[in-house]
Amino acid sequence: MKRIGFHLTILIATLGAAACTGDLNSDPNPQPSGSTAGGEGNTFDHPDGTYSPWDLIDRLAQQGPPKFTSRVHSCPKVRVATLGNVLASIGINVGNQTNLSAGQLYTSGTNALGGPNYANRIRENIAATTSGMSRMFDIFAAGADEIIAAVPTLARCQVGGVGAQLFDANNTCRPDGITCITGVPATAAHLDFCNLAVTGASDVATGKRVAVAAMMAAAFTCE
Helix, strand or coil: CHHHHHHHHHHHHHHHHHHCCCCCCCCCCCCCCCCCCCCCCCCCCCCCCCCCHHHHHHHHHHHCCHHHHHHHCCCCCCCHHHHHHHHHHCCCCCCCCCCCCHHHHHHCCCCCCCCCEHHHCECCCCCCCHHHHHHHHHHHHHCHHHHHHHHHHCHHHEECCEECCCECCCCCECHHHHHHHHCCCCCHHHHHHHHHHHHHCCCHHHHHHHHHHHHHHHHHCCC
């Protein structure tokens, strides 16, 4: 009932505004062409055109009010514990304490990742932050070699008893490997991006690391 009332309120308000002009789509205060253009002495550009209240009502009916859609379509970060499970599932040794290894970056990056501080009664930060996303990408980049080596042996990457691979003998990206690590079916766009990352790097090994890290970051950072 509240949602219906919300839509009726908007409809009544727009009809009332239009009643003064006699045309629902007319602009009661037309602006000269170019008068809303931005410049050094004012702000940014504003559109000169008018809007249709029917389009607004239709969008609200399909998507709901902003208060609702902001929650449904928000992009929280991956929880720290969940990230550890993800890393382990794709072959990264999260217990590795070698300096700058993926495991060491993960275990030492609790604060950057927004992890909880129970001693000070601070809950985990579920919002995506610059520090958290940067640390997560560093972890994926540091663990890329581990991921590439582990994919053929992972149970989740077995198809008919044959392990998937991220790259073939010609260093070309393979869809079965991408599907395995990202959890979604690889598309032509995935393959194009992956191959571009490999061929555009200073060397093949670096290109493979960049490709794997970028795909993992895209899958787990809402980018």
